[in-house]
Amino acid sequence: MTEVLKSDDHDFRSRCSIARTLELVGDKWTLLIVRDLMWHDKHTFQALQNSAERVPSNILSERLKRLMNWGLVQRQTYQYRPVRYQYHLTDIGRALEPVLLQAMRWGHEHLEGGLFDPGGEQPDE
Template identity: 45%
Template sequence: MKPDNANTTSTPAQAIEHRSPCPIARSLDLMGDRWTLLIMRDALFLKGRTFADFCASRERIPTNLLSDRLRKLVGLGLLEKVPYQERPPRFEYIPTERGKALKPMLRAMKAFGEQHLDGHIKP
């Protein structure tokens, strides 16, 4: 068992092992893959709420990865999984206050991309 001051951050449903005490490295341990941030982008800015909404994103996340990332984001307390239909069971994913705290970072990434990266799409 790790001591309380170990590089582990407790979250609502799970703990994350961190590689470093650096806050940027710790954030990357949580958000360091492209799908996680794109799901949060859709949830926070594009009103993505359902599995189908996230599947319809232009980046076309594979459904197995989408399921995994949604489960991770719910487990970390960034999204809340709320039932909206009983039969068949269907859920929507609502950003929590913790998830909404990502808005400034995503806005900064958008501004950087607009200023420094061209918008050309690979064929």
């Protein structure tokens, strides 16, 4: 079973597309979750939680709900008894890849010591 819930009535603070994008991904965690879903094959709550930067579980839970709500992520049940879920990016979520790549490029070029590799280090799964 696949759930996609998208509520289309969000109200924005301005008509600027950047401001609108930031209302959704303008925080320290959301794009890291997208990164892990897109490149690091982390698709379960557990795997996402064990990611390099150690997102708090309540934050992860809230962000995943928001991403589902906006249609960037869908959750699917991949196993019953016990029920287990996987999170996957939708086309809308995958369309953020150039944003991630540019953020990675900027960080790599202008912040010392950062990696330039979508694969990253993957310290633990």
